[in-house]
Amino acid sequence: xxxxxxxxxxxxxxxxxxxxxxxxxxxxxxxxxxxxxxxxxxxxxxxxxxxxxxxxxxxxxxxxxxxxxxxxxxxxxx
Numbered sequence: 001x002x003x004x005x006x007x008x009x010x011x012x013x014x015x016x017x018x019x020x021x022x023x024x025x026x027x028x029x030x031x032x033x034x035x036x037x038x039x040x041x042x043x044x045x046x047x048x049x050x051x052x053x054x055x056x057x058x059x060x061x062x063x064x065x066x067x068x069x070x071x072x073x074x075x076x077x078x
Contacts, residue, residue: 001009014022036044046052055062 011019011022043052057065
């Protein structure tokens, strides 16, 4: 039995009152994955290669810095 056949058999067992959730999930599952842009890919490669910088402050400090500077650069010594 294929996965598609199994899914059809299982769907037949779901009460109509629960089908909304199944349909919502299936619609979301059909959306193609987002493709990262070049900057994101470069950032992921940097992290994979041991690069990058970790911010160790709390959320309040992060947002205070962003409010003050409008950038994240000085958080990481950039």
